[in-house]
Amino acid sequence: MAWAPTLILTPMFLFLYLLQSHPAASTATLLHGGSHPAMVLPLYHSPPNISTSSFSNSGRHLQRSTSNSHPSARMRLHDDLLLNGYYTTRLWIGTPPQQFALIVDTGSTVTYVPCATCEQCGRHQDPKFEPDLSSTYQPVKCNLDCNCDHDRVQCVYERQYAEMSSSSGVLGEDILSFGNQSELVPQRAVFGCENLETGDLYTQHADGIMGLGRGDLSVVDQLVEKGVISDSFSLCYGGMDIGGGAMVLGDISPPANMVFAHSDPVRRYVLKKFRDGNSPYYNINLKAIRVAGKPLPLNPRVFDGKHGTVLDSGTTYAYLPEAAFVAFKDASTFLVQIMIELQSLKQIRGPDPNYHDICFSGASSDASQLSNTFPAVEMVFGNGQKLLLSPENYLFRHSKVRGAYCLGIFQNGKDPTTLLGGIVVRNTLVMYDREHSKIGFWKTNCSELWERLQETGTPPQVPSSGKNSSAKLPPNEPSNYALPGVLRIGQITFDMSLSINYSNLEPHIPELTEFIAHELDVNTSQVHLLNVTSKGDSSLITWAIFPLGSANYISNDTAISIISQLAEHRVHLPDTFGNYKLLQWKIEPPAKRRWWQQQYLVAVLAITITMIVGLSAYGIWWFLWRQRQQTVNSYKPVDTAGPEQELQPL
The missing domain is CATH 3.30.70.150 (RuBisCO large subunit, N-terminal domain)
Structure with missing residues (x-):
């Protein structure tokens, strides 16, 4: 576990094994490949009729692109980077649907959930997938396009990740649902049914992984291959203070001021595991980093090593090659030292003594005010366009000291890959335009973006197992936050x-x-x-x-x-x-409840009033009686010279 702040419970994938004293690691490493029919995932959409008056500077909706007639699947994101290290969305598999919370991961190329037959799977958010309970499930039989089990009966998958966790199981095909507010109707797709998981995959709260990377088993590739969405998707992670966000599978019209970087889909890296030489990761053409307007003294080729500069939504933090990390640390620390000398900041220890985090206290606890204390950072792309990073894009909150923050950018061991995790794109809409080989960035409030996505189309039906099917989405996932079948809530x-x-x-x-x-x-x-x-x-x-x-x-x-x-x-x-x-x-x-239980407040009030009236009457009687007694048997002073007298009892 490398550079994991104490308060991060189970950060995902590459974020764990990547720092100074640890071996180098890149993005999730595939062990085996395979190709099968399309797979799809459940999505969830925002409530209709929500005011858009809070929409950002552009003053318009984000809309589905009109360049094609493909529908889009809009999915709500849950969780946050601080507590979990990842974001999840909801997916329903089977007929009737079984719900799962899946980590959205652009560094993985397969979607999988724990299978009912798995004896070495951890305890996660939802029950395991039970193929026998789905009337539409079919195993993927062994063929030339997949890796097969020992008996050569069924296709299998195996994935291993840089932080030394792993997942393996069989491949199955079933109906995957995106939620009843998505334009995209449920689709048959191939997914992994886990029989073994290790490491952080075993201990994480989320059920499994939603693979968004490039590959035959990728959710996006399968949907595009089926022709049901355009070759694009978007992610928007919430900020430092508020989690949640949104994801869209399919095309949207980019905002006018969106910044784009070229992404090479056929970037070649000689590695046995990628026999075709193509990387499954989403890279960008990063050329320079500026801190407070001043470029770091680096050769642009430093950002082009191995896999290049990779965006990985399943990674928590950012990891730079050694030279870039040292330059960034020196530049940012130097500027912060100026603030320290002005007595507005103080360098302190990190939240976990096992790691040498670079942390500072004395800043505002309001994330929106951090730009007054910490320097601005810019990423400069090959086309000259620049993406401004706010402090929340390279800092994380100190878990033990209020108003304290730590650098969320680390050295990627000896690995020359530049890895940009979720922290870099907080409150940034990231559009993965695979069709045009570019990735767009647009600064916005991702926690509110969901409310600004324009409603289009009609809600699809959830999968049906036949005329007697009563399949419906589980009540734990709000459908426009309606509560069907619930008349009264206790x-x-x-x-x-x-x-x-x-x-x-x-x-x-x-x-x-x-x-x-x-x-x-x-x-x-x-x-x-x-x-x-x-x-x-x-x-x-x-x-x-x-x-x-x-x-x-x-x-x-x-x-x-x-x-x-x-x-x-x-x-x-x-x-x-x-x-x-x-x-x-x-x-x-x-x-x-019985009548007296339903009216317990009235009963209690009545009893209380009765007691008050009774006590008052008793008090009046006792006062009059005492006055009479004092008149008849008044006390006599004790005369030390006379005989002792017993005091009258009150």
């Missing part, structure tokens, strides 16, 4: 992960409860903390939202509002609590 329960340990969180639980109530627009009395557990530098909290007062249920509108705010990361908490992530949620019907 309570909403949800699990939240906070990037703060329990010892620091415990004294602030009442304060946190009030913030949760305020953000969800409910009464504080409705918010109940059910459970808190500590996991490293994070805390896992289970909350419940109950009906208000004597009400027996929560209205559907209120429930939808609560769920959408949580799922879209629109709940804003103070920096004291770090970042949060919604892990899962569920709704429960009202409990069946």
Whole structure:
């Protein structure tokens, strides 16, 4: 595990094995290849009728390209880089559909989920895929275009990644669904059914991988080969404070001020594992890096070693060749030292003593203000266009010190590849225009982008197994945040992960409860903390939202509002609590209660009033009785000279 900040739970793929004292590593390394029919994935779309008044500077919708008639699959992204090290989307496989949370990874070329037969798969977010429960599943039989199992009956796959994790299993074909708000209808596709996983793949919370790289088994390649989408897709990762984002499979009209870099689809690198000599990765023609307007003193060829400069959405941080990393560190640290001398910053230790992170304290806790403290960085492409990187594109928050940040750019061991992970494209729409061999970058608020994607087309049907099929999307994935079949909701329960340990969180639980109530627009009395557990530098909290007062249920509108705010990361908490992530949620019907239970507040109030009236009457009686007793048997002073007298009892 190299340069993994303490608060990162299970960062994915190349981010782990890539620093100074560790062997060099590049992007995910394929062990075997194979080619099969198209595979597709589930997507999810934004609620309709949402105001677009908050759209960025261009003041218009992002639209599907009109250059062709292909539909697009629009998918919501979940999670964030801080807590997870990756982003996931939702995919449904089979008939009826089985849901999975998959890491979106441009450095992988196969999509896979744990199979029910897997005895060496970890415990993930969702149950394993059960082929026997899908009426549309078929194994991919051994053929000349694939690697076969020992009995030469079924096609198999095997993938190994740079951080030494691995996945292997069989290939199957089934219907993959993109969610009922996508233009793209469910498709039959080939995917991997895992029988073995090791390393971080075993321990991660996500179920599996959604491969977006170039290759026969890639989601994008299969959809393009089937002719159902154009040869393009886009990703937009949320920022430092708010996770989530959006993904589009298919073409969109690029914003007018989008910056483009050339991407060579046939870049050749002599490696036995790539027999055709083509790299499956998405590279860009990076020529220079500027820090505070000053170019680093580097030969442009430093960014062209091995795989060149690769964009990998499955990697958390950025990794530069040794010469580039040293130059970047020296330049940025020099400028920060000036701030230190002005006493506005101070260099401190990193969050994990096992790593020598370069960290500074004393900056604003508001990510939008970091440009006032840290230098701007620009990436200059071969065509002369430049991409401006904000501090959130090369810094990560210190998990133990408020207002402290650490460099999220490291040395890629001895590997000459330049690897740009998710941190570099926070709040940046990245369009992978494979058809025109270019990649576009557009700075925007990715957490809000989902709401600005224009609705087009009609929602497709989910896969059907026949006339008696009752297949539908699971209720845990909001469909326009509608709650079909739920008439009344007794309570909403949800699990939240906070990037703060329990010892620091415990004294602030009442304060946190009030913030949760305020953000969800409910009464504080409705918010109940059910459970808190500590996991490293994070805390896992289970909350419940109950009906208000004597009400027996929560209205559907209120429930939808609560769920959408949580799922879209629109709940804003103070920096004291770090970042949060919604892990899962569920709704429960009202409990069946007797009349006196349903009217318990009225009953309690009535009993309270009766007791008050009774006590008041007793008090008046006792006062009058005492006055009478004092009149009849008044106390006499104790005369030390006379006989002792016993004081009258009160």
